[in-house]
Amino acid sequence: MSINVEQAIIHAIIQDSDGQLSCRLRPQPLLNGEAVEAMLDELHQTYTTKAGKGFGHFGISGEDGEANPKFMEALTEYRDGQLGFVEFSGLAGKLLQEELSKYDFSQGGYLLLACYTHMTSDFLYVSLLNAKSSMTVLDDMELSQNTHLDLKDVQLAARIDLTEWQADEGSRKYISFIRGRAGRKVADFFLDFMGCVEGVNTKAQNKQLMNAVEDFVSSSELTKDEGQQCREKVFNYCTERCDVGADIEIKDLADELADSGMESFYDFAKGGDYELEDEFPGDKPTLRQLKKFSGTGGGVTLSFDGAHLGERVMYDPISDTIMIKGVPANLKDQLDRRLKGGQ
Template sequence: MSLELNNIILHSLVMGNEGQLVCRTRDQELPVNNSVNHLVEELQSSYQSKAGKGFGFFSNEEDHNGEFSRLLQQVVSDETSFVEFSQSAAHLLANEVSKYEFAEEGVLLLAKYTWVASDYLLLVMLANKDTVMVTDELDISSSRHLDLSKAQLAARIDLTQWQREPESNRYISYVKGRVGRKVADFFLDFMGCQPGLDAKQQNVGLMKAVDEFCQTQALPETETKEYRETVFNYCAEQLSQGEEVELKTLAEVLPEQQNEASFYDFVSQDYELEERFPVDRSTIRKLTKYVGSGGGLSISFDQKHLGERVVYDELTDTLTITGLPPNLREQLKRK
């Protein structure tokens, strides 16, 4: 699905002569051309596919962290230009980052675009990377380019949802960042964003509801596995298309029970699930797999193999695996 790019601009955060972080801003938007479009589409695709994103909303605009949302409202209402908004936002970010000892240089990209009938604002902190290349004349030349692979500081605001559902707790999404350097430390603070919807918790709740529904219906083991696989396939398909879990739609694709029990009615009772929520890849795979790691050992196998190719002995805490994967077998033989 292609996007329609409306505005894009870059600002840089660099270290000044006195070791202070300085914000250098552009005075004009970047021209929208094929190269720029390709860049934003690549960032959008990369952002969409990132697992474990967090979701939130703007905190009370009366507090000291409401400046960003006020500026954003002005540009959405055409009270100010995108350039002026982006410059003010860049200075806000520089001031926030300067509070931390690990302040680093980087390029702040702000892009406003339309995708799947919604307007979005994407904010990404990008790092410059120096590379060495061989020219056509076989000379060595150095160049600097944006390292898109390390875009770990990023957030996206669903402007359409924000305007239509200001009470929502999930119109802002963000990459949680690397361990030990959480994006919430400064990137969310600069936007005045409060953590909201917990997508992982929603997915865990869905898994619990599926298991307990199968138990209440006294489904045989084979039917329970099929039920879990149907849920997994639906969630995986939604994830691949950039869509979310919709409980009513999910209930419609599940097999009907003889007593006409409704999964939607069941899950709506005590599980406190949203009508729709993002898919968490690491959680839903547990619907069809047993996964575990620790102490230098990682194990993953389809649940259907338990009791057949894989046997667990609780007394000795051991797994017996019959029929190793060929690539693992060859590695073991070489040793």
């Protein structure tokens, strides 16, 4: 196991036939240690590698006024030993029920709260899980319908880095959260119940990092191969950090590049107009643009490795055309068959 679970509990948010929500609280932590460890380990791994997460903190939103402080206050009392874990989780369950009751799209679910340690940091994982039905074949070959928690497609989840929260009062990224497919309004209620305000704009930071890398390559008069090597170095470093759930550190990245003879990236990135934080979370979809060009529009989708630009792929901005030398074999086969059919 990559984590050490300290406490975990599940409460049920139930919707009755009239659409009213109630919270059924479990009176004690989950007891099956092996099952809990396996579940949390799977959720931790899935969450850590989830792309497109947002980051925030407890605080005040400039547009929406003061964030609800009740969750933060209860969490503080738990960490200070004034509240037990069960009592803290029960308050959290009630807060979520109250927040959900404001919306007509809610159907309830299972609120999971778990405190665990990974590496040298303490985390609180908070998630609203859905239940799914499945069929099982019994020993006598009879079918039985069961209900299980859907751990593969979690859309409402957040993780609080308790160590960072208590060690760095100025941090704006100790809470991470999944940006659900259901839409911004649906995801917001989950942040509101915790009193979370979005802080670091991860996509913007990663985009600015890419801009800094491209400008650095241009201004350093690197050869094409050296420039591509620089992009590869940045991409590999950043994706490795993403894979283990660690932040991109500009100083650390600059040291990686300096080892390959590309000096002064730190001064270049921090001295320009990029407004880069010293540390920020990586965003894989944005970082892929360091290696690939891709785009979709007007019924055309095109993607190719950046190393091919100027060699196999020729772009003419004046005529707005791209010429590809060496058409991929499977595409060539489709095109040849279509031309023969047309003739």
